[in-house]
């Protein structure tokens with residue numbers, strides 16, 4: 555994959571009504587996987603939604619492959635190569651696993667077919683006829699990731715995929731994401747779970763009150779309990 559598939563965010567301002575939530579957010583994601591961490595309510599989900607066109611941005615710029623995406627509708631963002639795994643998975647309870655994946659379908663020429671998703675997540679193949687609401691949290695997360703992969707993303711934007719999952723399931727998810735990264739999949743991961751964030755991300759951005767308070771190597775943040783405590787209230 556060429557280095558062209560770069561997400562560039564510059565001076566992004568986002569509001570909820572009159573409240574200034576994201577304040578001058580700037581960062582880049584290229585080949586190296588990047589994770590964003592931050593306490594509750596700091597603006598991470600707002601950022602994810604603004605990146606994929608689900609929340610209007612007030613000002614700034616979001617480019618992918620050099621193309622301006624700020625203000626673009628979500629389907630345009632997906633068409634530009636950004637796959638989105640939303641917080642809370644947002645699966646459709648009335649559909650089975652297989653119906654979900656079939657509904658998105660595969661893009662012509664993409665490596666991601668429904669069968670390729672089943673190869674990545676054999677558990678989903680076993681659960682193909684099961685209604686999505688009956689899947690476990692981990693299986694629903696696999697389905698949400700599989701659905702995003704079928705859009706053949708050059709960059710995956712994931713919002714808190716570990717939320718509500720048992721530690722063993724989170725560990726499996728780390729393994730899967732690392733496999734994808736090793737295959738060249740670009741990843742921007744938003745996470746509250748510092749362990750997960752630093753196992754997947756090589757670089758970590760810390761969001762504090764709608765601003766990027768720190769941008770550092772994952773190992774550097776892991777080794778710095780003072781910063782973890784300052785930014786995340788953990789040590």
Ligand SMILES: Nc1ncnc2c1ncn2[C@@H]1O[C@H](COP(=O)(O)OP(=O)(O)OP(=O)(O)O)[C@@H](O)[C@H]1O
Nearest residue numbers: 570575592593594595596597598599600601641746
């Ligand atoms: N629909 C909304 N209307 C008004 N304010 C909102 C709305 N959604 C979020 N906010 C506010 O925006 C701020 C950022 O919220 P956001 O959900 O982006 O944070 P977060 O870092 O993703 O937190 P969490 O990890 O809890 O999801 C918070 O102060 C929140 O109360």
